[in-house]
Amino acid sequence: MSRAILIVLDSFGIGQAPDASAFGDEGADTFGHIRAACARGTGDRTGLRVGPLHLPNLERLGLLAAAGLPGPDAVAGGLTGSAAEISRGKDTPSGHWEIAGVPVLFDWGTFPRTIPTFPEALIEAIRDDTGIPGILGDCHASGTDIIAEFGEASIRSGRPIVYTSSDSVLQIAAHETHFGLERLYDLCRAARRHVDALNIGRVIARPFTGEDATSFRRTANRRDYSVPPPEATLLDRAVEAGRRVIAIGKIGDIFAHRGVSEVRKGDGNMALFDAMMAALPDANAGDLVFANFVDFDMLYGHRRDVPGYAAALEAFDRRLPELIAALRPGDLAIVTADHGCDPTWKGTDHTRECVPILAFGPGIAARDIGRRSTFADIGASVAAHLDLPPGRHGRSFL
C-alpha cells in the first residue's frame, strides 16, 4: 500500500492519439516536436537554454520508450508505457477525470466562433446578477493577447474581459486591484450558475496586474470553477475510505473540490514542486498526493513557445531526483499528462495526443506496460496500489 504520488505534467503529450484526425491534430507530438526542434537548434533562447533537449532523469524512467523513440532501455526501473484518451474532449477536466477513473463520454458545451460568441441572454443574466456595466472581448482569444488588447479599456470602463477558446470554458479577465480580486471571483461564481445549463465545463477567473499593455501580467490567483465530475472519482473513493488526498496546484479546482482533503498552491512549476515535496512527509500510508504542473500548458504550450516548454521540462527533470530520494518503500509515483499542447502546432489550442505513463518507486521493477486504451488505467492502478475499491473504468497495470 504505502502512498501514491500522481503527477500530471499539464499538456505533455507524446504523439498523436489514434483519433487525432477527428480533432485536426494528425501528426501533433508535443514531446517529439520539442525534442526535434531542440536537436535542430531551434529550441535555443539566449539566457534561457541551448542545444538538444536534456531530460536525463525522465529518460532514465523510460520516457523515450514510452514515446516510442529509440533510446537506452529504462535503467532506473519502473513501469513504462503510454495511454490514449477515450473522453470526447481534449481538455483539462476530461483528461484529469479520466486519469481518476471517470472518462467524459458526453459532449461539453462550447461557444461558437462568432463575434459576439456568448448568447446575449447569458451576458444579460450575468449583468443583472452582478451589476457589471457590460463586457469586453466576447470572442475566442488567447488570454494574454486579449488582456494586451482590452486591459486598458477594462480598467477605464470597469468592464471585465470575457472570452473563450475551443475548450468548454468561459474565462473572465479583470484587474486584481482596479476591478478587485474578490469581485472577480464573485462574478465568476455568478457566471458559473448561468453556464450550468449550457454544459460548460469551467468558468475561469484570470486576474492580472500592471497598468498598460506592456506591463500587464496574469497572476497566480487564477481560479477555476468546474462542474463536479459526473460520478465518483479515485479521489472520492480515497476520501470515503478515510484517506487523505493532498491536491497540489489546480487539482482541487479541476475536481470541483470533491474528494480533496487539502489544497496546496504554488506560483509556477518550481513552487509547485516545492509544495509537492513539502506534502510528502505529511502523507501517510494509503494517502494520495495529486499534483498538476500547469506552466507547461499555460505558459508554453498555448503560447507556442518551444524554448520555454523545453526549459520548463529541463527544470522539472532537474528536480526529479529530489522526488525519487523522498520516496519510501512501498510508494508509487506516476508521471503522466492530461492531453497535448504541441508548441509547434497551428493555433493555440490543445492537441489530441497519447500521454506518457512513467510509474516508479522503490521496489517497482522495470516493465513495459504498452499502450493503454484509456487514461483510466492510471486511476485503476493507483486504486489497486492504495487498496481502494475499483471504479467502473480502467484496468490496473500493476
Ligand SMILES: O=P(O)(O)O[C@H]1O[C@H](CO)[C@@H](O)[C@H]1O
Ligand atoms: O489563452 P488562455 O487564457 O491561457 O486559455 C487557455 O487556458 C484555458 C484553460 O486551461 C484553455 O481553454 C486555453 O484556452
Ligand SMILES: [Mn+2]
Ligand atoms: Mn491541461
Ligand SMILES: [Mn+2]
Ligand atoms: Mn490548456
